[in-house]
Amino acid sequence: MIPKSKKIVQSALAAMLLGTIVAGCSGNGGAPAQSGGDAAASPKADAPKSDAKKEERSLHIMAGVIGGKTPEENTLFEKEIERLTGIKVKLDKPASDYDQKLLAAIASGEKFDLLQISKEKMNLFIDQGILTPLTDKVKQSKVLSDPNVIPTGEWDQVKTKDGKIYGVFTKYQGGTMPIIREDWIKKLNLKDPVTLDDYYNVLKAFKEQDPDGNGKADTYGLSTAGMYELQGFFSAAGLKQRYVEKDGKLDVPYSTDAAIPVYEWLNKLYKEGILDPNFTTNDTAKMRNLFLSDRVGMITYWDAWVGMLNNTRKTQDPNTAFEAKGLPGIADKDGKFMLRRGDPDVWVIPVNAEHPNTAWEFIEWWHTKDAIYLGSLGIKDNDWTDNGGKIELTKTGKDHAMDHGVPFWYNKNVPNPFGLLPGVKEAQDLVMKYATLELTPSGKWTDAEKIITDYSFKAITGQMPAADAVKKMREELKAKKLID
Template sequence: MLLQKSISIKLVSFGLITSILLTGCTSGASEESSSSQEKSDKTLRILTNVVGGKDPEEQDLFEKEIERLTGIQVEMDKPPADYDQKLLASMASGEKYDLVYLTKPMLDILVDQNVLTDLTDNVNDSEILSDSNIIADEEWDLVKTEDDKIYGVFNKFEGGTLPTVRQDWMEKLGLEQPKTLEDFYTVLKAFKEQDPDGNGKDDTYGLSTAGLYDIQGFMSAAGVKYRYIIDEEGKRTIPYATEAAVPVYEWFAKLYKEGILDKNFATNDSGKMRELFLTDRVGMVTYWDAWVGLFNNIATTENPNTEFVAKGIPGAEGQDGKIMLRRGDPSLWSVPVNAENPELAIDFLEFWHSEEGNILGSLGIKDNDFTVTDGEYELTETGVEHGMDHGAPFPSNRQFENPIGVYPGVEEAQKVILDNKATVEVSTADWPAAEKIVTNYAFKAMMGEMPAKDAVKQMNEELSQADLID
């Protein structure tokens, strides 16, 4: 699961709009689906990021598998890097794709530029896409525009981020699941001081993060959310830059001073943080719900007799008793207005949300990633390496049950995200600039380099001066 960067509207020039519109709008994706014979005479061009094979050879197999399952010939363009830049450049040049992969922040930008097809009628007219048992109504609410239009259809179910704890350490030390910020302190302090790994050395941290990614589970105690809050009048505020966040910054400063918080948290990347967790160096991290299962799978694969157990838990309760967690930005498929085969694009999207499409997006390619014998599914060695992830490890289809099963702990972690009604964060074109200021002063407060109140005050002043908040 990669964190997509917000792309400034300023990057999408007038030339992008002109080139796409001049290429010629189709009659829309609302045309009736073609017959199987007609499909075979056309090629569906797809610009994709995470969906597909794990290498060029498997990518070719992936395309052939789609054709075997649907009769649709596909050509998938999967750039090796800088995907968002490739998407923008391709659309600006007038290159024609029938489907493009993007995330909600990018969708918002391209909708504003009038370069994506309105798919509202297509979704409503589709027995598959409009079925609330497949895609829940509340999921569509995450991606609808202000005028209730749909310009993107889900690629997969996006979970969220939450505190992930070494549950075996919790049980070994006789600790209860924390609820308040003070409870979290008690647990993290025990991880630091009570030798949970049993090696007789003072070499464990209570908590590690990859910078501010993602401390939302602790900011929940103050009832503040990362990125922007925009009111009905369009006024922008950044809750992490308000006085409400000060007590949480002070809490982090206490952890840092006492050596409970990983001293390298500000410079960690997610890989370093994961390594600390998997090698018994830290008792809690903040990461994606899907990684709860991956942590457990990696640990047991390396050592079948390991005591390692990762568990996703709710964040700290606010004064109202509620927990405020982060939901990931939805990943979507959209149809550009210059698509040559919009009807095939809809056919593909219906397939993608069917059981066969769900299996392809998760398990992968039959006889390459998995085999089926007398109805029993089994991963091949290649399939094990690929981790049941070919772009949609957790399909949006609520009726789908992975025939292999899922990794231990992941369903419980996803339930935490859904039960607490985690919401997506709000970005704007200005967020990358604002984030630099927020991060700079948040780190100073968390490491005790500045009193939290002073850091927040300075944060606000710089954000205001740069016209990044109202």
């Protein structure tokens, strides 16, 4: 259930936005419709400023990761948007607690033209009727309907059950997978694992055969950050992380009897010292550091980090043999792989936005070269320079690691001027081929996750037999009405 305090904030949010519309305070006399078809006709993608002439070309935006790395640089980011588009922007980017500050700001009466939010938050706002539908605009947009800009199939990620679109991607959101020390595979004359038995044998070798060559028994086969991203292993049983819906009923596959063999396999790794014993308390940084410092041969993490891990070690030692590689996980009995796709971040336009046409112009622009460079490389002459067509990062740009909210993007017409880091392309291809989104019903997953994690830890560490842990997990989820 949603905590009472959260319900109050959400209700205040909905009341504030909807109340503004009822009072006719849209500011331009042309607020989008709340229901039925989409709002006003889409501006042409090649001349989006024509509609925007009817309103002041300014935007109030709130974003979680898009923008400058410091308050001072955020101001430069605003000015760069204005230089590139002619749109005057006020960009609010809280340093922490984004969702809470977003809800508080809107509930206090602050208006925004654009919000950067997660798909989960978008679904909540859709339920409350406070977002502008963008389906028709997307269909009519020469930019966004181009499959080279956004692949056609990707739109399924953000569509509602009735096929409507309320949010447009801010970036390419990757997925997670097992990441292996491929140089250890080669050193020990092994092959990349395919089955659960293969994974056990490889991880056992990483534990026992001194892959780092220091003569000490100080390595583990696998480390995780708690239950973070075990999808690649549960794929062996054909089980999806988080929720699934069948015949209108919600269920959590990790709480079903089909999950028991996977928990027993993980318990075997734990009992034999193959699984890092600190996995229950690790955060992702500790997990990554074990991988980078030759303490563990496999972690479960994001596709983008395959490249960053390789680049980090290469920067430290240009002659290193270190090689991180993404794996597709384990196929189920039907030969199907199942990886996890991260929930996309999207741009949405609140129904009480004062400059909705300009907001749409900005959304289209965000998928063009100038915007992609801004969201990735950063601010020209601050993060990067263009010397006769040769793009070079400044010291500031190198420190910012080409990520101002858009480390990766969809638009195939805009290649990365520095190319992709080693291993990233192959890992991303696995995500595009095998990964799908989880279902995260509003207000349920946070409470369900605590129960799942608690009993999963008990099963993996042997505090309870796996069958008993799964049974108790399911009983508690049902008792709290978190599954049907």
